[in-house]
Amino acid sequence: MRSPSLYSQDDPITAAMKPPVSETEAERVIRLEHEAEAKRISEQIDEDLREERERNKKKRTDVKLLLLGQAESGKSTLQKQFQLMYKPNSIDQERLSWRTVIYFNVVRSIKHILTTLEAWDDVVDDGDDNPALEELTSNGHAIASSSMMDVDANGAQSSSNASANPNNAGAIQIANLRRRLSPLVEMDSQLADRLSGGISVSGSGKGGVYVRSGWQARTIENAIGKLKNKRPNTSSEKARESVSSELPPDPMVEEVARLLEAKEDDIHELWGHLTVKHMITKRRLKLDEWSEFFLKHISRVASTDYVPTTDDILHARIQTMGVAEHIFDVTIHGKAVTWHLYDVGGARGQRHSWVPYFDDANAIIFVAPVSAFDQYLEEDPRTNRIDDSLQLFTQICSNALLKSVHLVLFLNKTDLLRSKLDKGLKVRKYITSFGERSNDYETVVQYFRAHFLQVHRRNNENRRVLYTHFTSVVDTKATQRIIGNVRDSIFRGYLQSAALV
Ligand SMILES: Nc1nc2c(ncn2[C@@H]2O[C@H](COP(=O)(O)OP(=O)(O)OP(=O)(O)O)[C@@H](O)[C@H]2O)c(=O)[nH]1
Numbered sequence: 001m002r003s004p005s006l007y008s009q010d011d012p013i014t015a016a017m018k019p020p021v022s023e024t025e026a027e028r029v030i031r032l033e034h035e036a037e038a039k040r041i042s043e044q045i046d047e048d049l050r051e052e053r054e055r056n057k058k059k060r061t062d063v064k065l066l067l068l069g070q071a072e073s074g075k076s077t078l079q080k081q082f083q084l085m086y087k088p089n090s091i092d093q094e095r096l097s098w099r100t101v102i103y104f105n106v107v108r109s110i111k112h113i114l115t116t117l118e119a120w121d122d123v124v125d126d127g128d129d130n131p132a133l134e135e136l137t138s139n140g141h142a143i144a145s146s147s148m149m150d151v152d153a154n155g156a157q158s159s160s161n162a163s164a165n166p167n168n169a170g171a172i173q174i175a176n177l178r179r180r181l182s183p184l185v186e187m188d189s190q191l192a193d194r195l196s197g198g199i200s201v202s203g204s205g206k207g208g209v210y211v212r213s214g215w216q217a218r219t220i221e222n223a224i225g226k227l228k229n230k231r232p233n234t235s236s237e238k239a240r241e242s243v244s245s246e247l248p249p250d251p252m253v254e255e256v257a258r259l260l261e262a263k264e265d266d267i268h269e270l271w272g273h274l275t276v277k278h279m280i281t282k283r284r285l286k287l288d289e290w291s292e293f294f295l296k297h298i299s300r301v302a303s304t305d306y307v308p309t310t311d312d313i314l315h316a317r318i319q320t321m322g323v324a325e326h327i328f329d330v331t332i333h334g335k336a337v338t339w340h341l342y343d344v345g346g347a348r349g350q351r352h353s354w355v356p357y358f359d360d361a362n363a364i365i366f367v368a369p370v371s372a373f374d375q376y377l378e379e380d381p382r383t384n385r386i387d388d389s390l391q392l393f394t395q396i397c398s399n400a401l402l403k404s405v406h407l408v409l410f411l412n413k414t415d416l417l418r419s420k421l422d423k424g425l426k427v428r429k430y431i432t433s434f435g436e437r438s439n440d441y442e443t444v445v446q447y448f449r450a451h452f453l454q455v456h457r458r459n460n461e462n463r464r465v466l467y468t469h470f471t472s473v474v475d476t477k478a479t480q481r482i483i484g485n486v487r488d489s490i491f492r493g494y495l496q497s498a499a500l501v
């Protein structure tokens, strides 16, 4: 028996496909139409399959990088550095939306200063340190924020504090400043609402404001436009115009800008006031790094045509809620690689949202702020921040889902550590195990590094390498160099593991 060939007349398929002998012209046209449609569908399927193959191929060159670490460790700031390096235009596009955050940072800082001063009756009494009050303000922004409520609800209380010390000129000056600054301070909750989109998250310590991924796009719609109809005559006006929009300005944000300009002298006076300086020296008033940064630059920030600089954006503070994905196309040694950067919220209440991202992560940068040896968690004021970082790092190193992930450790905020040590802060006062070691920068960073290395060693069944870097992620030049190194080493590790699959 002959086996049927493709051309064989006996081939049942060919036979079935053959047009009937009695086919009319009209039937022939319909048949050809059907055949053309079938061909189109078949080609479409082929094309879909080809695209899917392409997508899968691309997927294989996608690198997933998680930024992990406690709140305020610097993850989002590091993400901004990636953005500056690989998508610089996007920073320009969202530049104006950072104005709202920076205004919020300034208003919150002023509120925090005034509240803390009020807790001390607006005076520094060198001879009479009240241990109860010291306890109240030294350890807790949370405590400070609860007394903030009293100020808001009862503004008159501030002047009564001053009248209780009628001979104290400083207290009267501060009471007057509090009264004059109150319209600005009262904008705090509206700014918070604008940024969080009205969502409040419990357990955010000092009343922190969380933003979800994509908040820039939402706030930028409200933040642009003020000078739209004016001819640009300064570089900042030009910068505003470069972000074109037909959307109207946000009257609330413009009101804050107007108040800041009107109150600039008062803010200067408060920031330079002797009582404030004394409170800082005596560590009764603890200011966050971004508070100091923006209060030092208040003349610039308070000007009506203020446009945040890149340095301002790197110093701005807004808490991340959940997990924000950022995608960058990076060419490494001539190969196009898509990087997915996951910037997570680091507060304890946010950490549960990290786990779904562990499954297919290629690499982790764990960010630990080494300057935080004298600081405690917002969420739990009994836990020292370095302790929390070490505990969290232990969990990451020992997590079974992450056991083959490339691991990088950033010992961050080294600039702030240096300045704290220069001011004479003693590590052993907060970390007793530091003992009698020398309190200089090199000894301190190596001491902290050794602790992280020990955690890694004890949780390292797979003998994976830990890459450590001392960083200050607000320093663009240094950070971008480190990002380049990290990128290459992650990619090398990625290629090796891909080759094993
Ligand atoms: N001086 C200095 N400031 C830093 C450094 N790293 C971060 N900061 C500042 O610290 C603040 C907190 O940084 P973020 O990047 O928002 O912290 P985060 O880890 O994203 O915090 P969450 O989103 O709450 O988890 C910001 O105001 C940053 O500008 C640093 O190395 N040096």
Ligand SMILES: [Mg+2]
Binding pocket: 075, 076, 077, 318, 319, 320, 343, 344, 345, 346
């Ligand atoms: Mg963040």
